[in-house]
Structures are given as C-alpha cells and as structure tokens.
Amino acid sequence: MSSPRAADRPRGRRAARLAVGALLAAATAVVALPAAPAQAAEAKVVYLTFDDGPSPRYTPQVLALLSQYGVRATFFEIGQNVAANPAVTRQVAAQGHSVQNHSWSHPDLRKLSRSAFQDQVTATDARIRAQTGTTPTCLRPPYGGVNGTVRSAAAGLGKSIQLWSVDPQDWARPGRAAIERRVLNAVKPGSVVLLHDGGGDRSQTVAALPAVLRTLKSRGYTFALLPCR
Numbered sequence: 001m002s003s004p005r006a007a008d009r010p011r012g013r014r015a016a017r018l019a020v021g022a023l024l025a026a027a028t029a030v031v032a033l034p035a036a037p038a039q040a041a042e043a044k045v046v047y048l049t050f051d052d053g054p055s056p057r058y059t060p061q062v063l064a065l066l067s068q069y070g071v072r073a074t075f076f077e078i079g080q081n082v083a084a085n086p087a088v089t090r091q092v093a094a095q096g097h098s099v100q101n102h103s104w105s106h107p108d109l110r111k112l113s114r115s116a117f118q119d120q121v122t123a124t125d126a127r128i129r130a131q132t133g134t135t136p137t138c139l140r141p142p143y144g145g146v147n148g149t150v151r152s153a154a155a156g157l158g159k160s161i162q163l164w165s166v167d168p169q170d171w172a173r174p175g176r177a178a179i180e181r182r183v184l185n186a187v188k189p190g191s192v193v194l195l196h197d198g199g200g201d202r203s204q205t206v207a208a209l210p211a212v213l214r215t216l217k218s219r220g221y222t223f224a225l226l227p228c229r
C-alpha cells in the first residue's frame with residue numbers, strides 16, 4: 001500500500017499551492033454536501049494486529065503488555081504454530097483477543113491450487129476452533145498476497161480478507177525506536193497496524209509496544225478488534 005506519510009508531506013511551494021487548492025476543494029465539497037451523520041471513520045479507533053504466532057516466547061510477552069494497558073488485539077495465527085503451541089492460542093483467546101486465520105504454513109496463496117488453498121485455510125480453522133471454540137471468519141493472506149483467485153477462494157470458504165494500513169516492517173528488526181516512530185507517525189483514525197508476535201526474534205516489537213500503547217492512549221485512541229464475527 002502507498003505510504004500515508006508521503007501523501008501527508010507535500011514539499012515546496014508548488015506542493016503548498018496544491019495543498020491550498022485541495023483544502024478549497026474540500027471546503028467546497030463540504031458546503032455542497034448535505035450534513036453527514038457522525039462519521040464512524042473519524043472515531044479515534046485503532047486496530048492492532050499480530051501475525052505469525054503463536055510463539056511460546058514472544059506471544060506471552062505481548063499478552064502481558066496488552067493486559068497491562070487494557071488493550072485488545074487481533075492475532076492472525078499460523079496453523080502449524082497453533083498445532084505446536086495450542087496452550088498459547090488458548091491464552092490469547094482467554095484474554096479476550098480475537099484469533100484469526102493466517103494460513104497453515106505461510107505460503108503465497110496466489111501460487112496454490114484451489115484445493116491446496118482450501119487445505120491451508122480449513123486445517124488452520126480446525127486447529128484454532130479446537131483451542132478457542134470459535135471458527136475464524138477473517139483471513140490474512142501471507143505477504144498480503146491477494147488476487148482475484150484468492151478473493152474468490154476466500155469468499156467460497158466464507159472468509160473476509162483483512163490486510164492492514166500501517167506497516168512498520170517490524171519483522172525486519174529495524175530497532176525498537178524505528179518501530180515506535182513508524183507506527184506513531186502513521187496511525188490515524190481507523191488504522192489497522194501490522195505487527196508480529198511470531199516468525200522469528202520479536203524482542204524489538206515487544207520493546208516498542210509500551211511506548212506505542214501509552215502514546216496512542218494519550219492521543220485519545222481506543223483499541224478495537226477487527227470485525228471478524
């Protein structure tokens with residue numbers, strides 16, 4: 001997805017004139033439209049999501065911080081990791097978080113046959129359901145790899161595809177401060193933030209969480225689960 005930061009920072013006088021023009025156009029548009037009801041999109045809600053777990057090492061650390069700050073999040077878990085760490089998945093659900101489907105073994109779903117796609121999703125559903133009592137309704141394709149075939153296959157299994165709008169690239173371990181700065185610079189109302197609790201050394205993500213949670217709360221944000229029934 002394109003970077004909202006780039007769009008928020010026009011540079012130079014030409015950019016400034018464009019920005020003024022955009023403001024005038026926006027003002028005109030507001031005048032021309034009928035009064036709108038309170039905009040849900042403007043609510044200061046942020047959706048934290050954690051991918052690639054459960055990890056016996058990092059997921060409990062993430063859970064402890066979320067609990068400390070009274071925050072709930074959505075976890076997109078990998079089926080084979082659930083099979084290896086079922087108690088961790090139970091703990092995630094027991095603390096009120098949402099556990100959703102991130103495939104069985106993290107392939108690029110665009111490269112799979114329909115039957116292999118179904119195996120990846122339904123095997124993961126079964127493992128998660130066995131631990132949480134709930135079948136995921138949301139699917140996050142690994143790498144954000146989506147095309148028409150993936151959308152169609154997901155819809156055929158009753159899955160809603162959920163991607164993200166803020167990606168601090170925490171998986172690449174850019175350092176705690178970079179993760180904090182990238183999230184805090186980019187979050188706006190309705191943002192879906194991609195973080196990782198599994199798939200490798202996630203100590204930087206864990207270290208960044210307290211400042212991220214504290215700062216977003218101080219800005220008036222609340223934290224919600226993605227709408228995966």
Ligand SMILES: [Zn+2]
Pocket residue numbers: 051052102106142143
């Ligand atoms: Zn992933």
